[in-house]
Amino acid sequence: MPALSKRDQLVEHALNLFYQHGFHATGIDLIIATAQVSKKTLYNHFKSKEELIIATLEKRDRDFQAFLITEIEQRATVPIEKLTAVFDVLDLWFNQASFSGCMFINASAEYPLFNDPCHQVCSLHKKAIANYILSLAQAAKFQYAERLAKQLMLIIEGAIVEAHVNDNKQAAKEAKELALLVIGQYGLAV
Structure with a gap:
């Protein structure tokens, strides 16, 4: 595997530090020390924190x-099974030793103004995941696929928060039970 560029090295180390400690709590000095680069190198690649x-x-x-x-x-090849496999993947994620919640939920809490560029990136991420869930619901040919996808996203987001805030390692499994009930309320398109 080729060595990371200095820029990629900075991003990788900063990502890990931000994820574990938060954005405001992680200073530039810690990032450059962990990435083993100079402050000049950091500012050659990034104009600001x-x-x-x-x-x-x-x-x-x-x-x-x-x-x-x-x-x-x-885990799945059939679209409807992919919808429920989402929760199995969440379970895998929640039970990783490095799990510290959703980086995007965490960032949007630290940058709460919707028009803040950091918050905007978080919003785009959540929309991308929602669009993926919608594509699975549409591929499974559910009536009201958009409504189903929105409800599943609420369950997913709730599970993420429950896993992180309350250290509930069963949150994804519990959320999957609820998701199956919701999915069962929707008929397939004719």
Whole structure:
């Protein structure tokens, strides 16, 4: 595996630090010390801490979407099974030793203004996941697929918060039970 560029090295280390400790609590000095680069190197690649935060959120978005889709595809081939496999993948994620909640929920709490660029990246991530869930509901040919997808997203988001805030390692399994009830209320399109 080729060595990471200095920029990628900064993003990778900053992502891990932000995820574990938060955005405001993680200072530039800790990032450059952990990444083993100079302050000049950091500012050659990023004009500000905010720009670095956005880069880490964009990387996390790409990585998380790839993880989610790959894991779902390994577990199911039929669209309706993919919808329920989402919760199996959440269970895998929630039970990882490094789990510290959703980086996007955490970031949007630290950057609560909707028009803040950091918050906007979080919103785009959530919309991308919602669109993926919608695509699964549409592929399964559910009537009212959009409504079903929105309700499943509420269950998913609730499970993420429950797993993180209350350290409930069973949250995904409990959410899957609820999701199955909701899915059962929708008929397939004729």
